[in-house]
Amino acid sequence: MWAYESTPGEVTTSPTQWPSNSQIEHNADRPTLVVFAHPRCPCTRASINELALIMAHCPDQVDARVLFFKPAGFSVGWEKTDLWTSAEAIPGVEVVSDEEGSEAKRFHATTSGYSLLYNSQGQLLFSGGITGSRGHSGDNAGRSAVESFLMNDQIDQTQQTFVFGCPLLGRSDAGCTECQE
Numbered sequence: 703m704w705a706y707e708s709t710p711g712e713v714t715t716s717p718t719q720w721p722s723n724s725q726i727e728h729n730a731d732r733p734t735l736v737v738f739a740h741p742r743c744p745c746t747r748a749s750i751n752e753l754a755l756i757m758a759h760c761p762d763q764v765d766a767r768v769l770f771f772k773p774a775g776f777s778v779g780w781e782k783t784d785l786w787t788s789a790e791a792i793p794g795v796e797v798v799s800d801e802e803g804s805e806a807k808r809f810h811a812t813t814s815g816y817s818l819l820y821n822s823q824g825q826l827l828f829s830g831g832i833t834g835s836r837g838h839s840g841d842n843a844g845r846s847a848v849e850s851f852l853m854n855d856q857i858d859q860t861q862q863t864f865v866f867g868c869p870l871l872g873r874s875d876a877g878c879t880e881c882q883e
Contacts, residue, residue, distance in 0.1 A: 711813025711831075711865045720824030721808045726798065728824050729765040733852065737768045737832075738806050739789070740814035741781040743868040745837040749815035750785060752832040752845045754792045760852040761794065764819075769800040771814075771870055803871045814867035819848050827851055831865030838866075 720728045728734040737753055739746045750768070757766060768789040772781040781799050790797045800806055809818060819828040828851065834842030844863040 711816070711867055711869065713864070714810040714812050714816075716810045716818055716826060716829045717808075718826045720820050720826075724805060724808055726767060726769070726805055728820050728822075730822055732822055733764045733827070734820050735764050735766045735848065736805075736809065736818045736820075737766070737789075738800070738809070738811035738814065738816045738870055739768055739770050739785060740868055740870050741770045741772075741783040741785050743785075743814040745833075745867040746785055746814045747788070748833045748837050748839045749817070749831065749867065750788045750792075751839040752842070753789070753795065753817075755839075756832070756845060756848055756852075757792050757794050759849055763852045764794075766792075766795045768795060768797050769805050770797065771803050771806060772799045772801050773871075774802045806870055812870055813865045814870045816865045816867070816870065817844065817848070819851060828861045828863075830861075830863030831867070832863075833866050836866040 726736065737749060753766065770781040770786055786797055789795055815831050815833060817830065817832050818826065821827055828847050830844050832844040832848060834840060847861040847863065
């Protein structure tokens with residue numbers, strides 16, 4: 703069980719500049735945090751809990767968006783699970799459907815819980831997970847890096863952490879059967 707919990711998802715390289723063709727706008731006045739989520743990944747509950755802590759510790763310092771994957775051909779509202787409701791309840795967080803994972807693909811997000819922090823100029827500051835292991839909340843390097851930037855407004859270089867979650871786009875080789883399309 704520990705091996706499963708501590709095995710990170712796929713490591714990717716996200717755009718260092720906010721993609722100009724994104725349908726999601728970044729804020730030109732303050733940083734933008736984007737969290738990609740599979741609505742049926744139980745591991746992602748911890749990421750939503752960590753996002754709530756970030757927003758509580760850094761109120762009004764960041765625009766936060768959670769993009770929930772919605773596969774083509776699935777019923778209206780398929781992505782609106784209890785995770786959606788939990789994310790929507792966090793003050794200052796906007797929750798959006800990511801139809802066919804188009805934004806996830808644009809930002810190279812492949813694992814549920816993958817988080818990206820861009821500054822007001824649209825430059826990438828942080829990429830990775832905001833949990834320390836799969837499905838576990840608590841102090842971790844990802845949340846600390848995001849909060850550090852938001853509170854101190856400075857990071858010398860882009861920071862990256864592993865992300866712990868199930869495959870975002872619901873691939874059939876996912877270890878988690880609850881996430882399957």
